[in-house]
Amino acid sequence: MGDFSAEWLTLREPADRQARSVELLGALVEKLGPGRVRDERTLSILDLGTGTGANVRYVAPHLSSRAQCWCLVDRDADLLHQLPQHIAAWALDRGAIVSGGSSSFVARGPTLDCLFETRTADLSRLADDALFGPLFEGRQLVTASALLDLVSERWLELLVDRCAAGGTPVLFALTYDGRMACRPEDPDDAWIRSLVNRHQQTNKGFGRALGPDAAMAAIRLFGAAGYEVASAPSDWVLGGAAASLQRPLLEGWATAAAEIARGEGPRVRDWLTRRLAQLDAGVSELIVGHQDCTGWPR
Ligand SMILES: C[S@@+](CC[C@H](N)C(=O)[O-])C[C@H]1O[C@@H](n2cnc3c(N)ncnc32)[C@H](O)[C@@H]1O
Numbered sequence: 617m618g619d620f621s622a623e624w625l626t627l628r629e630p631a632d633r634q635a636r637s638v639e640l641l642g643a644l645v646e647k648l649g650p651g652r653v654r655d656e657r658t659l660s661i662l663d664l665g666t667g668t669g670a671n672v673r674y675v676a677p678h679l680s681s682r683a684q685c686w687c688l689v690d691r692d693a694d695l696l697h698q699l700p701q702h703i704a705a706w707a708l709d710r711g712a713i714v715s716g717g718s719s720s721f722v723a724r725g726p727t728l729d730c731l732f733e734t735r736t737a738d739l740s741r742l743a744d745d746a747l748f749g750p751l752f753e754g755r756q757l758v759t760a761s762a763l764l765d766l767v768s769e770r771w772l773e774l775l776v777d778r779c780a781a782g783g784t785p786v787l788f789a790l791t792y793d794g795r796m797a798c799r800p801e802d803p804d805d806a807w808i809r810s811l812v813n814r815h816q817q818t819n820k821g822f823g824r825a826l827g828p829d830a831a832m833a834a835i836r837l838f839g840a841a842g843y844e845v846a847s848a849p850s851d852w853v854l855g856g857a858a859a860s861l862q863r864p865l866l867e868g869w870a871t872a873a874a875e876i877a878r879g880e881g882p883r884v885r886d887w888l889t890r891r892l893a894q895l896d897a898g899v900s901e902l903i904v905g906h907q908d909c910t911g912w913p914r
Contacts, residue, residue: 619820620667620692620695622667622668622694622695622698624864625667625668625670625695626668627860627864628670628762628861629668629670629673630858631852631854631858632674632761632762632789632790632850633670634852634853635850635852635906636761636789636790636850636908637789637848637850637908639848640787640846640848640908640909640910641674641675641678641908641910642678643846643910644757644785644787644912645678645679647785647912648679648756648757648785657682657683658683658684659679659682659683659684659685659757660684660685660687660754660755660757661675661679661684661685661687661756661757661758661759662686662687662689662751662752662755662757662758662759663687663688663689663759663760664739664758664759664760664763665689665690665739665762665763665766666690666695666696666699666734667690667692668699668702669688669699669702669706670761670762671759671760671761672686672688672703672730672732673702673703673706674761675759675787676728676730677727677728680727680728680729683729683730683731684729684730684731685730685731685733686730686731686732686733687735687751687755688733688734688735689735689736689737689739689751690736691736691737691738691739693736696734696735696736699718699721699732700716700717700718700721703721703723703732704723707723707725707728710726710727710728711725711726711727712724712725712727712728713725716732718734719733719734720732720733720734735751737751738821739771739822740771740821740822740823742774742775742778743774748778752779752781752782752784753782754782755782755784756784756785757784757785757786758775758778758779758784758785758786759786759787759789760788760789761789761790762789762790762791762792764788764791764826764831764834765791765792765816765825765826765827765828765830765831766821766822766825767820767822767825767826768822768823768824768825768826769824769833772830772833772834772837773837776837776838776841777841779838779841780841780842780843780913783913784913785910785911785912785913786909786910786911787908787909787911788834788908788909788910789850789906789908789909790850790906790908791830791831791834791906791907791908791909792816792827792828792830792904792905793828793830793831793832793907794809794816794827794828794829794905795851795903795904796813796902796903796904797902798891798900798901798902798903799899799900799901799902799903800894800899800900802887802890802891804883804886804887805887807873807887808869808870808873808884808887811872811873811877812869812872812876813827813828814876815827815872815873815875815876816872817829831847831907831909834911835847835909838909838911842913842914843911843912843913844911844912844913844914845909845910845911845912846909846911847908847909847910848908849905849907849908850906850907851903851904851905851906852902852903852904853901853902854901854903854904855901856900859895859898859900862895862900862902863892865902865904866888866892866895866902867888870884870885870887870888873887
């Protein structure tokens with residue numbers, strides 16, 4: 617079992633879809649178009665930290681002019697096991713049928729031709745050549761969503777090395793960038809934000825996490841490795857229609873803040889009580905800053 621439940625990932629997927637930069641992805645897709653990359657037939661894509669497959673469901677239709685082969689990596693075997701059912705419901709909406717088992721399955725229909733292979737692996741072992749060398753080899757795209765803020769600077773350097781070694785284009789979406797605003801404003805919002813951002817930099821399994829610095833670090837490191845890098849904001853703007861996402865988000869922020877500000881539990885709880893009251897009154901809006909980023913080897 618991992619830290620990211622299927623319920624949470626399902627809850628955030630509509631907000632993620634709405635937030636992502638379609639322009640940035642469009643420019644990358646244009647470059648990946650037929651005749652622009654090696655191997656004209658099938659695009660081979662590596663997705664890191666796949667979870668329930670939200671990144672696949674967002675990206676694959678944009679590449680539907682090509683057959684696609686996706687390698688989906690996560691350390692959470694339960695999430696990967698559930699993938700075929702998450703992909704099947706989505707594929708069916710596109711007239712495509714999923715067949716196969718949980719480690720290898722296909723989605724085929726009039727607008728989709730995708731092979732999916734899953735690998736249960738701990739990405740913190742990225743330096744392990746025997747494990748990760750073959751997974752990166754021969755890919756035409758390395759991608760992830762909502763992953764980079766969890767990783768350390770050292771891990772990101774290793775990722776850049778692996779991608780640059782193969783001259784592989786990259787797409788990293790929805791990296792939290794430290795911006796977080798609540799409306800109506802509360803005097804303790806800024807205090808909570810600074811505590812949450814400190815919590816974001818605690819170890820998430822990869823060493824000290826980059827947290828809010830991750831997007832800038834990715835831009836800097838891929839740029840230094842010779843990539844042409846582009847980025848665009850992909851903020852969540854959560855209003856009343858996203859109340860079911862706002863609630864666990866606010867509760868999660870309160871938990872994180874209380875973990876950092878030991879002894880300040882009552883003040884954190886009071887902040888949460890006020891915010892949940894705003895939510896119940898239907899007037900709460902949350903903005904959470906993210907960045908999408910693409911890199912193209914020069
Ligand atoms: C925030 S979720 C994002 C999932 C999915 N990409 C999405 O956008 O919904 C982060 C994912 O990274 C995975 N993950 C976290 N640490 C990992 C590690 N050390 N190795 C492999 N996967 C990891 C989690 O299991 C989870 O599925």
